[in-house]
Amino acid sequence: MNITENKKMTEVNPEINNQIVAFISAHTGVNEIDQHENIFESGLVNSLFAIELMTYIERKFNIKVTIQDLSLDTFSTVSKINGFVTSKMTSNV
């Protein structure tokens, strides 16, 4: 279970990726976002934006961000957000 989950975390779903990047771009005006760039540390977004992002992915991908998931690290790179969304969508099925 853990092994397959880890594997899923590393797979990049391009469709989800594009939507996450589009959402961040719309709010920052920056179009090129590296998969592994820490969007908080690089100053691209702040923690308030992270809340908007959580709300967006909940609605867009029909998943639930629970209190246990509330760590800014989960949302710190496009790749991690993608992995989080993917694992949530899989566990919903």
Place this chain on the structure above:
Amino acid sequence: MISTKNLASLNTTLHKVLEDAALEFPDKVAVKDASGKSLTYAEFLLRAKSVGYALRTEGAVRNKPVGILMDRSADMIVAIFGILFSGAPYLPLDPAAPASRNSKILSLAEATLLVTSKLTDVDMPQGAYGHLILENIIADTHAENVDLEYINDADDLAYVIFTSGSTGDPKGVMIEHRSVVNRLQWMKEEYELYHEDVLIQKTPYIFDVSVWELFLWCFAGSSLYVLEPGYEKFPQTIVSAVEEHKVSYIHFIPSLLNVFLNYVGPTELKGLASLKYVFCSGESLGVALAEKFYGQFNYEHIRLVNFYGPTEATVDVTYYNVLPQDLGQTIPIGHAIANTEIHIIDGDNVLQEGEVGELAISGVNLARGYINQPGLTDQYFVYHEQLGKRIYKSGDQASMNSDGLIHFYGRNDDQVKVRGIRIELGEIENILLRHASVEECVVILDKKSDNVMFIVAYIINSDNANLEDIKEYVKSSLPMYMIPNRYVEVTDLPRLASGKIDRKQLRSGVLTS
């Protein structure tokens, strides 16, 4: 009985109000937190008094601040009241701030005692002060420790809260008990706080919005729920805390209310049914946000209130009860609260109705001044000849109509608000300039939207020092909320014809490295 209509009745203190409530409601829940801790008024009073006893034994006296450095919990509330029972004002310190910052604040305030908790990991600040650990004091509670002589007057200090100062050092605002009692009693009367109400403490105690969250509950025999530290950012945790503990009064900075409302759907709305009032302050409350609020909440059940006030006049001095219709172009900051007057001035002149000028405040809510800074105090707290009163000059721009209704128009200096927190950009600049390699610098606030804003530092690096070194230095000097989100190295800064730096051009983002 305390009433804002009877000035003499305000001659009391926060800890006296608590003690009276504890006599009336000994077995009612006073404070609870996420760890499952729940204290009745009688239990809370006993603990707070024993902390007060220990501090007084260690030398706590009236008007000399006692520092507190711990994370939010029920015990933190005990410690704060404990400091008040000792007779001293409390001085809140940020557990996440660098030790050097906290040492600076302790020394500026000349604090000689500090209370910490075993449960909070902190970098201990340097300095010559006595150090008490809360858990040790509570473990050592004896009945005789609570027979504590009451030594305070209403004009003794209740707290000293530091805010950003443009010179590079923060400044400590000294607030007296009578001022806080007036502010809180007014709120209890205006919003009919009742002993079955529950308040939530979620604002970090280093900001003065926390003051009504920390103390208002005991004015009506109500209860307080203390949210886990760090969780105040997340709508999910706020919704579940409100639902589980039946919270009825809550505060939001407008930008956080906006993300909160975006998050709240039909399921969450049901969980929020216990709410009666949502209070906003710290930033301008926009019409769009108020419309969004009443699009989700029914005015008959939950009401939105807009507060305004600087730390120098005890949390809030004006209020506006927002109605669901006829919102107009902008939401006013409203009318003055009890025993407080607002004046619109231009230097020595008092302006006419409708004219825009500087907002000045007089009355019971005014601070004593800035601690150990008489020069700075005299600059902002002045006797105004035409008004014949002592006023605080806020630096905010506002106008007042014939009914005393006040509109706010922002500032004309370099003070900014980031998520409700007041920041002097000059303080960040002056910290940067203390680094040997920073020849010149400008710090601006880059506002992408009402919700997305960044502190950007433009730096002329004289000897090409590693930028990372400069960043590390800033991190070790300033609290998290003041650290620039971005650094841009430049060789020149854009200037106006006057020679002043062109901040507008920098804000428009034209200049990049």
